[in-house]
Amino acid sequence: xxxxxxxxxxxxxxxxxxxxxxxxxxxxxxxxxxxxxxxxxxxxxxxxxxxxxxxxxxxxxxxxxxxxxxxxxxxxxxxxxxxxxxxxxxxxxxxxxxxxxxxxxxxxxxxxxxxxxxxxxxxxxxxxxxxxxxxxxxxxxxxxxxxxxxxxxxxxxxxxxxxxxxxxxxxxxxxxxxxxxxxxxxxxxxxxxxxxxxxxxxxxxxxxxxxxxxxxxxxxxxxxxxxxxxxxxxxxxxxxxxxxxxxxxxxxxxxxxxxxxxxxxxxxxxxxxxxxxxxxxxxxxxxxxxxxxxxxxxxxxxxxxxxxx
Amino acid sequence: xxxxxxxxxxxxxxxxxxxxxxxxxxxxxxxxxxxxxxxxxxxxxxxxxxxxxxxxxxxxxxxxxxxxxxxxxxxxxxxxxxxxxxxxxxxxxxxxxxxxxxxxxxxxxxxxxxxxxxxxxxxxxxxxxxxxxxxxxxxxxxxxxxxxxxxxxxxxxxxxxxxxxxxxxxxxxxxxxxxxxxxxxxxxxxxxxxxxxxxxxxxxxxxxxxxxxxxxxxxxxxxxxxxxxxxxxxxxxxxxxxxxxxxxxxxxxxxxxxxxxxxxxxxxxxxxxxxxxxxxxxxx
Numbered sequence: 001x002x003x004x005x006x007x008x009x010x011x012x013x014x015x016x017x018x019x020x021x022x023x024x025x026x027x028x029x030x031x032x033x034x035x036x037x038x039x040x041x042x043x044x045x046x047x048x049x050x051x052x053x054x055x056x057x058x059x060x061x062x063x064x065x066x067x068x069x070x071x072x073x074x075x076x077x078x079x080x081x082x083x084x085x086x087x088x089x090x091x092x093x094x095x096x097x098x099x100x101x102x103x104x105x106x107x108x109x110x111x112x113x114x115x116x117x118x119x120x121x122x123x124x125x126x127x128x129x130x131x132x133x134x135x136x137x138x139x140x141x142x143x144x145x146x147x148x149x150x151x152x153x154x155x156x157x158x159x160x161x162x163x164x165x166x167x168x169x170x171x172x173x174x175x176x177x178x179x180x181x182x183x184x185x186x187x188x189x190x191x192x193x194x195x196x197x198x199x200x201x202x203x204x205x206x207x208x209x210x211x212x213x214x215x216x217x218x219x220x221x222x223x224x225x226x227x228x229x230x231x232x233x234x235x236x237x238x239x240x241x242x243x244x245x246x247x248x249x250x251x252x253x254x255x256x257x258x259x260x261x262x263x264x265x266x267x268x269x270x271x272x273x274x275x276x277x278x279x280x281x282x283x284x285x286x287x288x289x290x291x292x293x294x295x296x297x298x299x300x301x302x303x304x305x306x307x308x309x
Numbered sequence: 310x311x312x313x314x315x316x317x318x319x320x321x322x323x324x325x326x327x328x329x330x331x332x333x334x335x336x337x338x339x340x341x342x343x344x345x346x347x348x349x350x351x352x353x354x355x356x357x358x359x360x361x362x363x364x365x366x367x368x369x370x371x372x373x374x375x376x377x378x379x380x381x382x383x384x385x386x387x388x389x390x391x392x393x394x395x396x397x398x399x400x401x402x403x404x405x406x407x408x409x410x411x412x413x414x415x416x417x418x419x420x421x422x423x424x425x426x427x428x429x430x431x432x433x434x435x436x437x438x439x440x441x442x443x444x445x446x447x448x449x450x451x452x453x454x455x456x457x458x459x460x461x462x463x464x465x466x467x468x469x470x471x472x473x474x475x476x477x478x479x480x481x482x483x484x485x486x487x488x489x490x491x492x493x494x495x496x497x498x499x500x501x502x503x504x505x506x507x508x509x510x511x512x513x514x515x516x517x518x519x520x521x522x523x524x525x526x527x528x529x530x531x532x533x534x535x536x537x538x539x540x541x542x543x544x545x546x547x548x549x550x551x552x553x554x555x556x557x558x559x560x561x562x563x564x565x566x567x568x569x570x571x572x573x574x575x576x577x578x579x580x581x582x583x584x585x586x587x588x589x590x591x592x593x
């Protein structure tokens with residue numbers, strides 16, 4: 001299952017394609033010791049610094065970016081969801097520690113956030129950490145949470161000025177207190193932004209989301225506010241954690257690394273979503289791969305069970 | 310004389326094909342065999358258009374493919390087969406088309422109950438899964454008769470999802486969970502009043518297990534593979550809850566074109582991914 005820390009640093013390039021080359025070590029000097037914690041011990045580079053000549057991320061003015069060939073702006077999906085799978089495999093294939101995979105994944109994540117802003121996609125939901133991922137070794141989950149916290153701290157101001165609104169879905173009560181405070185602060189600081197709504201699923205389970213929505217309705221039944229037979233799909237949807245957005249249903253779901261399953265992500269919300277399974281591992285998923293996914297989406301016929309339009 | 314010889318040759322040919330298929334399944338069975346296969350029967354109308362067939366003929370062709378595929382599944386050793394026969398969303402199609410499908414369903418459900426039918430041959434228990442109150446009355450009654458008539462079969466299970474969507478199933482499960490919980494709370498409140506006991510608020514909260522126990526699909530384990538034909542890659546509100554960790558397979562063939570090779574390919578993919586899927590399932 002994909003676990004991507006949000007170490008969204010300004011100094012990394014917007015295109016992650018170069019990271020698959022053998023000279024990766026030059027881009028990630030902190031990994032020379034090959035220990036799991038190597039990048040964490042060296043700490044994040046200074047905010048705004050340019051590392052090895054790579055430029056910072058560029059959020060162009062809305063509608064000023066020409067779309068890649070073949071894509072049509074009027075058919076752009078409003079909401080894209082991503083399962084960022086394959087970071088650990090990416091690292092193993094290169095003989096690198098797992099942490100490098102997560103860092104490379106973070107670069108890919110930044111790139112996709114930037115592309116979504118520039119292409120006019122309204123909502124991006126990413127599966128950062130599943131409730132099933134707690135069964136990984138504690139040293140790994142602690143490392144990830146640390147990277148997530150540091151990355152969010154570094155990137156928050158930049159995202160705020162770029163017009164990105166951040167929302168968190170999932171059960172954050174299991175996270176450490178400082179991270180909970182940071183997440184709440186990030187949501188509050190960016191609440192009025194409207195260019196891109198970035199929803200990060202942390203300790204999230206699609207089934208638990210549905211259960212908590214049903215529990216809220218059960219409490220309303222108990223309090224006499226509604227009758228059991230009045231429970232309908234609209235009421236359940238209103239209680240799901242994705243009620244923070246006007247577009248709760250993804251139009252397109254992308255899962256990388258060739259695995260073809262949903263893995264307990266947004267189950268209710270994916271009822272009519274077009275699914276796209278990419279063979280690339282997440283750190284290798286760049287503009288070309290994203291363009292291909294959106295192009296595939298734009299060619300599909302969506303009938304919602306009814307007549308062909 | 311020639312006619313009799315042709316019949317014998319035809320039967321010999323059929324037996325050889327059947328024998329080779331059983332050999333193939335024996336080889337496949339060396340690896341893990343999926344316990345539950347689910348199918349979204351997509352592409353019937355496109356098939357009819359492709360071959361210039363009349364209204365409804367695509368569905369009839371699809372039914373023939375369905376019977377073959379179910380037979381192959383049970384021969385392979387798959388215990389549960391689920392099919393998405395008719396979605397609640399499909400009621401939005403033209404009334405003539407909906408009526409055509411209802412008529413075909415009624416005809417085929419009644420056919421299921423005949424002695425020589427596949428369900429009796431393979432000892433299949435049939436469930437009709439969905440909001441059956443939405444069906445036309447004759448179809449609903451036939452479905453209930455079929456479920457009752459096959460209730461003693463226990464070799465395999467066939468789950469036919471009609472008037473079904475996953476979101477409707479979840480809403481229904483939530484409604485029933487609340488009604489059950491409310492009834493339990495009321496009766497235990499009466500007992501507490503007389504015993505002056507302490508109140509336990511946590512018992513009032515519905516849990517994941519409550520939802521699952523009220524799902525229409527509670528009679529079967531979660532599917533191992535979900536197959537959607539015609540190359541479309543979406544779930545269309547089918548088994549959203551149950552396919553959380555299920556392998557998805559979307560061959561480009563239209564539903565009436567589906568065959569043994571697609572089943573074999575799906576099973577091989579399942580066997581390749583099986584260790585990972587098992588690890589995911591074992592985590593509580």
